Amino acid sequence: MSVALEVKNTYEDFILEKDILYFRVGEHGLVSFHGKNYHIKKRLNTEEIQKMTSDSSFFKVNTDCYVNTRKIQHIGDGKVYFEVRGSESKYTTITKLRQHRLKEIVLQQKGEA
Structure with missing residues (x-):
């Protein structure tokens, strides 16, 4: 008897809203996706990038970084934190101008949940 297991290849078959903490859009369509313990670079076309950057989850x-608002643990000191593990915390920087607005969005999402 043979049983085939469905194995999800995170590097090729990730779900943007579920698996990605944040992504950075680079030159010539190169996008760097950051997950819990990995990061993946993919070249995407203009339409795919436009769809991702207009997604309400991000x-x-x-200038080049979009965070998954559903994965944020804490916002402060010009940084957005995704995991709380001391020095191993995943984070990215945020401008002070946008920090206040992001806090409002996160609070609103937590209120809806």
């Missing part, structure tokens, strides 16, 4: 924190 918020633009600086």
Whole structure:
């Protein structure tokens, strides 16, 4: 008897809203996706990038970086934290101008949940 297991290849088959903490859009369509303990670079076309950056689950924190608002643990001191593990915390920087707005969005989402 043979049983085939469905194995999810995180590097090719990730779900943007579920698996990605934040992503950075680079030159020539190169996008760097950051997950819990990995990061993946993929080249995407303009339409795919436009669709991702307009997704309401993601918020633009600086010129090239978008964070998953559903994965945020804490916002403070110009940083957005995704995990709380001391020095191993995953974070990215945020401009002070956008920090206040992001806090409002996160509080609103937690209120709806």
